[in-house]
Amino acid sequence: MWMNRLGKSFGLFFAVVVLGFFWVAPFQSIAADSETAGDMTMGHGSAEEIVVVKVNGQVINMAQLMREMADVSRKKYGTQEISQLLAEKIKREATEKLITEELVYQVAHSSIKTIPSERFDQSRQEIRKNYGSEDEFQRYIKDEFGGEKKFRYWVERFLTVELYISQEFDSKIIVTDQEVQKAYDDARSYFVTDEFVQVNDLVFFLDPMSTESVTRIEEIKQTIVSKYNNDPEQMPTDGTFAVEKNMPLDKVKDQKLYEAAKGLKEYGWTAPVNVEGNLHIAQLIGYKPANNKSLKEVTPYLTSEIRKQKRQAMLNDWMAGLRKGAAIEMMDLTQ
Template sequence: MKKIPLIICLIPALFIGLFYGITAAASSLNDEVQSDEKEGVVVAVINGSKIYRTALDLEVKSLTAHLLSLGDPVPKSDEPEIRKKALESLINAEILYTAGLKAGYDIDAALIDQEIQQVKDQFETPADYQKMLESIHFTENQLRRHFKKGLVVKNFVEQEFEKKVIVTPRDIRQYYTDHPEKFNRPEEVKASHILIKLDENATPAQKINAKKEIETILAQIKAGKDFATLAKALSQCPSNSDGGDLGYFKRGVMEKSFEDAAFSLEPGQSSGIVLTSFGYHIITVTGKKLESTVPFEKAEKRIQRHLTLHRSKALLDKFVDLQRQSATIDIEKQPEA
């Protein structure tokens, strides 16, 4: 998985799970914004408030990062649809921001100062912080407004929608009963491996050499040499820095030959030589979790939160749809990204 830029992790993704988008960074029409973004490309105007391309670009990055964090691939062909969803999120957020201000959920400047300081604390030097701002084409004033809008919307949604949703103990129990598949934990193993790569177009000589190399390593393991030490020194997988540790995984994640070998082992046992499309492996299992069911008592709070968000989202969708009917929304023709 690609490494997600730090700033994407720092900016609150308030609309994931609500609009499947990200917090808005659209700008209002005060003098500071006009001077700050007068050269920016406008992508939409909502009731007179402009949304700039810089905000949309960041929104696209945030949504893409969210999809990657879920393990979803993001092919290039999906980029126009992601950009469309990001813009819809910004429009919805601008509408909610305006509603939040009207409802009295403005944010004190001191709280925004704290948010900005938390971002700055993630960087070793002020210069690194400035480089980050430059990389996302934001000024600090724009970042401040981004956080302000996010916090206004967050408070508005929590107080006016989430806290007004009623989820009873009976609702929670019924959900647990009706969705047993959500509380079943499949069997998992924790494994480490040593890999000697073998390209699919390898010559017969390369295949012979790779096989000899893995056989030599296997002999060392059988002779009692430490697996993690050998993995760090000899494995050709990026996991070598962690002694070959792959963490816990369930069935269906790895190639079948690798999976079959790993799940057949008990903790402390090592495999023989296993061939996959990546090359030759030796696997050792360091932990195992048997299939189990999450008890109701442990799932109760999670179910309550899920039902609260699900029901509040339905209310929020209706509210935004109604607000959009009376809003003036002008979407500009977008230049190439």
């Protein structure tokens, strides 16, 4: 809930790095006013006063749950019709997410008691950049948090988790040369690829030595471009040519066409090319340059990716154990 209210700059870190989610809330309000919602919540009064869950004694209230449910519904289920069964599922998912966030924060806060003012100021400026004016930014703070005090609380709450993870996990991640080599070998087909050329090939059954043949080929090409939207398949054949669509060219076997076509712009045409006694013109429809990245070139990228995977695995194991020994009390709101 808290990273949703702070927006994508903060939510992205927690959602991807900590929770492993694939969606985050944008920099905008996602919830109805809690007081208004509270007046309609089972007659219990303010939603912020209704305790839904206690996590090691810390309260998660109905206002938090309603915000989180709205976000889960919008981001994960979109325009799906909300049946009673789906509503219960959304409620469970939102509750579990809030419990996990609270447990993560409690562990982080036990080690990190305060956030330096300069770090808060830096984060505040990062959020401020998403608003056109100071007045708009202040409205956001007021509407979402009720004022600067709560805004600072939620920012510092996030930063506490961020700093804890950096200190406790990042420094322990080691990537070996052997791991980088294996990753390179496993992905070699991605890093080392041949040049690729694909064409529409028109082969002509005309005298390759006649200038009239070349003139006729140029006329047909211009007709395709001007009358048939540059699509050779739409050109009616008169028996003097055939079209082979989507033809990958072999660098050795189709050397002449390959060399003539590879330097063209997309959907451009070659001049007539004599291949084994037949004249061809080729239209370039696909090109990928050769990719020959050495291990040295891609080591920084592979190291970064391996670190991310190791960090996520460590965080998953850590979070899986957070509930062990935790006192989680679900409130009965049916009474």
